[in-house]
Amino acid sequence: MTALPETTERKLGLVIDLDTCVGCHACVIACKGWNTENYGAPLADADAYGADPVGAFLNRVHSFEVEPDSGPAQLFHMPKSCLHCEDAPCVTVCPTGASFKRVEDGIVLVNESDCIGCGLCAWACPYGAREMDPVEKVMKKCTLCVDRIYNENLPEEDREPACVRTCPAGARHFGDLGDPDSAVSQLVEARGGVDLMPEQGTKPVNKYLPPRPRDADIDVLAPYLEPVDAQPKGFLGWLDRALERI
Amino acid sequence: MHPAVSIILFTTLSGMGFGLLAFLGVGIPRVEGWVAAVFFAIGFALAGGGLLFSSLHLGHPERALKAFTQWRTSWLSREAWASVATLGVVGVFAAALVVFGVRIAPLGWLGAAGCIATVYVTSMIYASLRSVPRWHHWSTSALFLAYSASGGALLAGQRWPAVAVLVVTGVGQFLAWRAGDARYAACGSTVGSATGLGHLGRVRLFEPPHTGDSYLTREMVFVVARKHARKLRSIALLLAVVLPVGLLLLPAFHHLGAAVAVLSHLAGVLCVRWLFFAEAEHVVGLYYGRRPA
Numbered sequence: 001m002t003a004l005p006e007t008t009e010r011k012l013g014l015v016i017d018l019d020t021c022v023g024c025h026a027c028v029i030a031c032k033g034w035n036t037e038n039y040g041a042p043l044a045d046a047d048a049y050g051a052d053p054v055g056a057f058l059n060r061v062h063s064f065e066v067e068p069d070s071g072p073a074q075l076f077h078m079p080k081s082c083l084h085c086e087d088a089p090c091v092t093v094c095p096t097g098a099s100f101k102r103v104e105d106g107i108v109l110v111n112e113s114d115c116i117g118c119g120l121c122a123w124a125c126p127y128g129a130r131e132m133d134p135v136e137k138v139m140k141k142c143t144l145c146v147d148r149i150y151n152e153n154l155p156e157e158d159r160e161p162a163c164v165r166t167c168p169a170g171a172r173h174f175g176d177l178g179d180p181d182s183a184v185s186q187l188v189e190a191r192g193g194v195d196l197m198p199e200q201g202t203k204p205v206n207k208y209l210p211p212r213p214r215d216a217d218i219d220v221l222a223p224y225l226e227p228v229d230a231q232p233k234g235f236l237g238w239l240d241r242a243l244e245r246i
Numbered sequence: 247m248h249p250a251v252s253i254i255l256f257t258t259l260s261g262m263g264f265g266l267l268a269f270l271g272v273g274i275p276r277v278e279g280w281v282a283a284v285f286f287a288i289g290f291a292l293a294g295g296g297l298l299f300s301s302l303h304l305g306h307p308e309r310a311l312k313a314f315t316q317w318r319t320s321w322l323s324r325e326a327w328a329s330v331a332t333l334g335v336v337g338v339f340a341a342a343l344v345v346f347g348v349r350i351a352p353l354g355w356l357g358a359a360g361c362i363a364t365v366y367v368t369s370m371i372y373a374s375l376r377s378v379p380r381w382h383h384w385s386t387s388a389l390f391l392a393y394s395a396s397g398g399a400l401l402a403g404q405r406w407p408a409v410a411v412l413v414v415t416g417v418g419q420f421l422a423w424r425a426g427d428a429r430y431a432a433c434g435s436t437v438g439s440a441t442g443l444g445h446l447g448r449v450r451l452f453e454p455p456h457t458g459d460s461y462l463t464r465e466m467v468f469v470v471a472r473k474h475a476r477k478l479r480s481i482a483l484l485l486a487v488v489l490p491v492g493l494l495l496l497p498a499f500h501h502l503g504a505a506v507a508v509l510s511h512l513a514g515v516l517c518v519r520w521l522f523f524a525e526a527e528h529v530v531g532l533y534y535g536r537r538p539a
Contacts, residue, residue: 002316018443028455053458060455062533064437068447075452078441080533089376095323096312114312117305120322122465123247126377126435128530131461137305194442197529199434200376208442 002094004087008106011178012144013084013205014164015187019212020171023063023077027163027172031059031081031142034162039147040112044135056131058082058142059163076211079172081163082129082142083196083204084108090121090130090141098139106178106205107146112138126200149174177205247378248468249523256300257368257522258515260329261390263292264361265398267336271358275402278347286340288401290333297329321370328367332360365394372522379433380526385422392418393486393515400490400508409494412511416487419518423479430527440532451535466528467536475525478517486514 035058036042045055059081067073084101088108091099098114099121101107110121115138122130122139130141145161148154158165164172175184184207187193193207232240267289270277277285301307314330316323336357342348369390372381392415399408437451438444490507493499527536 002319054460054464056461057456060460062441062451062455063453064441064443065450065452066443066446066448067450074446076441076443080455092319093322093374095314095316095320095326096309097316098312114309115306116309116313118303118313118322119305119465120320120371122461123528124375124377126529128462128466128533132305132465134461196442197435197439199439200529210442211446 002091002097002099004091004101005103008086008102008178009104010176011084011086011106011205012149012175013106013177013184013207014081014144014161015173015175015177015184015193015207015209016079017171017173017191017209018076018078019209020169021061021077021079022169022171023061023075024168025061026166026168027079028057028059028061030162030166032057034145034148035140035143039143040110041133041136041138041140043140044133046134054134056133056140058129058131058140074211078208079163080127080129080196081206082108082144083127083202083206084142084144086203086205087201089124089126089200089202093120093124095120107144108141109143109146110139110141112136115139126197126202127204144174177207247523247526247528248465249520250303252299252302254516254519254523256296256303257390258296258512258519259292259299260296260368261365261394262397262401262512262515263289263294263296264332264365265394265396266401267293267332267398268358268361268394269398269402269404271336271339271354271356271361273349273351273354274404274407278343278349282340283344285402286336286344290337290340293329293333321367321374325364325367325371328360328364332357332364335360361394362391365390376433377529378526379429379435379529380426381522382433383426383429385418385425389415389418389422393518396486397508397511397515400504400511403504405494405499408507409491412487412491412494416483416491419483419487426525433529435529435532437532437537440529451533454534462530463534467531467534468524469536475521478521482514482517482521484514485510486518487511489514 032043043056047053059079061077061079063075063077065073065075084106088101091101091108096114096116098111100109117132117137119132130139133140149159151159160174164174173184173187175182177184179185188207191209193209195204196208270285270289301310304310313323313326317327335353339350339353339357342350366387369387373386376382396411396415399411436444437449441449443449489510493503493507496503
């Protein structure tokens with residue numbers, strides 16, 4: 001049923017640290033790999049070695065440059081996947097009931113055997129989190145690796161989404177954002193985690209940690225540090241004094 | 247948004263068809279027998295044909311019946327119900343009128359109301375999407391209804407009502423384009439809010455996530471030929487409104503003129519609908535370096 005649940009027992013989601021992500025795209029590849037080989041239709045590529053390749057991905061990394069009013073520009077890498085919104089517009093538009101939000105953990109999923117491939121859910125999502133599979137013609141989206149996180153056949157350390165498990169920088173965190181005492185909620189609290197496009201009214205569960213202030217802040221002791229090379233010595237010092245006298 | 251031929255044909259043809267069926271339902275013109283049969287056949291061909299075109303848009307049309315299940319939340323599901331129920335009611339009305347010569351007036355009125363409801367529900371599929379600011383407004387529904395009424399009046403051969411509705415539609419469309427151009431900027435979504443980095447300075451896409459196209463860029467970050475939008479708007483209004491009104495105002499008005507007016511209107515509305523999709527900016531474009539115009 002595509003009516004959204006009033007509340008969910010848990011709010012499983014991701015916390016992504018924009019200060020830590022190095023933009024290696026390992027999460028993109030890990031996601032594509034796991035979700036091609038496991039639950040649901042494989043994430044297909046069409047014309048993969050041809051002139052016009054196109055493929056379905058559930059997670060992509062965008063890179064943004066931010067230019068402050070003063071100082072040098074900074075570069076941030078932003079992995080983006082389904083935000084498992086509390087008020088998910090993609091779910092309510094689905095005409096068949098294929099899209100749904102789970103009451104037990106808040107994960108937004110697609111029942112692929114009910115999907116007619118109309119694409120309306122992808123239109124409704126402001127984040128571009130859903131992509132039509134070019135071969136199976138059903139809508140694909142992040143499942144939060146629902147076939148890993150509860151999978152007792154996997155070692156316990158692997159029971160988290162493939163993107164989180166693979167991230168070499170530790171920029172991705174997985175947990176229950178509905179529990180204020182969980183590690184992810186504490187992290188969001190401490191770092192001032194934000195929603196993407198809050199004005200779209202989707203109430204995303206996933207949070208993004210903004211970069212910590214840096215470069216702009218000057219150390220309080222800086223004024224007391226004498227410049228070490230203010231006066232050149234030796235030949236350069238003589239040249240400096242000689243030129244000064246001319 | 248990608249202007250898919252299937253949805254342009256669907257919204258245009260079914261809009262005109264339901265418009266004609268609404269006029270026939272209330273007995274304008276008051277036709278009977280073979281003339282009625284021809285009028286209803288045109289109405290059903292347009293409305294039903296348009297719906298068939300919409301199924302071409304589906305990845306799995308064989309599962310289309312499942313689309314009747316979620317009418318509580320989904321405008322697309324409501325569209326399925328409204329169109330089938332309306333075609334059913336109008337079908338019974340038409341059969342009684344054509345085959346038995348009996349005009350069941352209340353059924354006709356119910357059918358006409360169903361036609362209006364169906365066009366409104368179709369428009370809400372688009373108007374309900376907050377992610378496409380240009381569509382997310384009551385004027386989207388108003389214009390879908392206005393074009394349906396224009397096409398219906400033309401097809402029903404109602405000279406003066408057609409002139410009146412066409413003029414109102416043309417003015418409405420002009421105002422809606424003007425208002426729509428400002429709506430993206432007013433929705434508040436910027437690349438700053440999309441990345442959560444806006445408080446740090448000016449945000450610019452440095453590197454897209456993929457070098458080629460993706461489903462997202464093809465479907466929702468459509469920009470081809472938008473540079474001709476202004477010319478196309480003029481051509482669309484000329485064909486959809488100005489030329490038909492001119493033909494209707496000719497002193498010697500006959501069937502050939504009416505036919506040309508209908509075809510011109512059809513071509514104009516197809517152009518309007520192409521623009522409706524091609525000009526609509528999806529906020530996901532912010533992640534691909536597209537800014538509000």
